[in-house]
Amino acid sequence: MIRQTYIKFIKSEHFHITIILFTAGFLYLLGNSVLPVTDPVESNYALTAKEMLLQNNYLSPQIFNHYWYDKPIFYYIELIIGFKLFGISNFGARFFSALLGIVNIGLLYKFVYRVSNKKNAIISAVLYATSAEFWIISKAVITDMTLALFLNITLMSFYIGYRKHILNQNYTKYYYIAYIGSALAVLTKGPIGFLLPGLIIFIYLGISRNLKELLHLKIPTGLLILVTLSGSWYSYMYMAHGSDFINVFFGVHNWLRATLSEHPKFNVWYYYIIVTVIALFPWSFILPYKLYTQKQALYDRKNVTPLTMYLITWGLAIILFFSCMATKYTTYTFPALAPITVLIAILCKRHYLFIRNTAFLTVCLYGILTYTVAYPLMKNASSPLTSRYIHANIPSDTTILNSRRNYRVSTTYYSDHIIYQLEPARSTPVNPLSLSWDAKKIMPFIYTNQLPQNTPLYLLTDTNRFPSFLDKSQWSLIETNVEGCIYKYN
DSSP: OHHHHHHHHHTSTTHHHHHHHHHHHHHHHTTTTTSOOOTTTHHHHHHHHHHHHHTTOOSSOEETTEEOOSSOSHHHHHHHHHHHHHOSSHHHHHHHHHHHHHHHHHHHHHHHHHHSOHHHHHHHHHHHHHSHHHHHHTTSSSSHHHHHHHHHHHHHHHHHHHHHHHTTSOOHHHHHHHHHHHHHHHHHHSTHHHHHHHHHHHHHHHHTTOGGGGGGSOHHHHHHHHHHHHHHHHHHHHHHHTHHHIIIIIIIIIIIHHHSOSSGGGOOTTHHHHHHHHHTTTSTTHHHHHHHHTHHHHHTTSSOOHHHHHHHHHHHHHHHHHHTSSSOOTTTTGGGHHHHHHHHHHHTGGGHHHHHHHHHHHHHHHHHHIIIIIHHHHHHTSOHHHHHHHHHHSOSSSEEEEOSSSOOHHHHHHHSSOEEEEEOOOSSOOOTTSSSGGGGOOSOEEEGGGOOSSSOEEEEEBTTBOOTTSOGGGEEEEEEETTEEEEEEO
16 A cells, blocks of 8 residues: 555656655755854844834834834744744744745746646756755845745746737736735835836837737736735835835835945946856856857757747846846845746756756755854854853843944844944934935944943953953953953943
8 A cells, every 4th residue: 555655656747846845845944943043134134023023013123122124024024923933043033934945946846837848847946946046045034035936926927827818818817916926025125026027027028029918917907906915014104104214215225225335346247147156056057058059059049939038038137137236235136046947947958867966966965064064154143152141141231232343133133132332432323214324224322422320331342352442451351252252341
């Protein structure tokens, strides 16, 4: 009986994708309970969700007891649910990135299966699941896996609907699903969730010389869906917080990011070429090789089908769009990974055994790297030792100051103590509501002329780096570790 069931399972239609999804799930969840929440990005999301949960606030993101207008609400709700399911923990913070990574793989498989064939679908899922960037983001406490899922839903649903319309089949529901996916993307990342897929669809219809399809996209009803699903939260935020929300969310975190580089040294035209090569590891070398070996067929347009043209438009539009933005982050072009891996799968379907064996070795490599590379690096980018000491030894009715070179939000997240950034007295304090990069400085500040006199003071410093504007003789060293030192005011 068991043997018959096993044979039936192996021969079943969904055997391969089931194995892929289970393997991916194991890999993405592996080690998540020990991988610390890192600075400077993950800790902002984790602490925001933690504060919202503890204060029963599920609509207005907040951090350090102040409202925080960095991202929309959807991802914070994911984190809150993760914390409710698994406690406020590393695993709870990373759970939904892993889960939605699995969903993304299944979605890509189903899409390619529907518009191409099963073999291409299997190879696409394998390439997608084992690409370096996908593995990293499936374990990261950031919005990108969620955004990629909703953009995939939008762009895949559009293409299925578009092809059905051409074949005079019922297509309407797919266009509506695309609008729902776009609305959820807007709730995850902002206007880019609508503007980016809209741009891709418009370019593709233009290349296909079929702009008249715009008349069939159900735009009035679709916009109503979009505004109803995503606009309700934005309306609430404006009514609750007024111009502060508009200025910081739209002004700083959307407009300023696009027009003024936050990290000027990365604002170079080739930035995303390098990122894409790294993101596609270990498959980076396959695409250039296949393009070279099949250049004549491509030149003759033998392999250029409506699907491949759509995938090329999808991937290139994302990379070029973000290349034009002043602020550049490695994860911005992550949504381009889906169409690129499908293109590689279509070009390389003859090399199934090579891809399968390489993927197996890659999964083993990622499992090893989780503990030998990722864990040490993430531990160095967090503050578990300092946080543990503070939580166990420093009372809550104290003031803890930070003079380390880099402020670490993870210390507050793990220690349950608010850490104040100590600065020399200044005439113009940081304004986190201004239309400038000051809006990124969300930590609470305290100045030397404002130090409280009636509570014990503690100071966090880097090793061998005591602030020059304080008298070291007035402080006693009480703890030192690889993360730095802790002093107590005499």
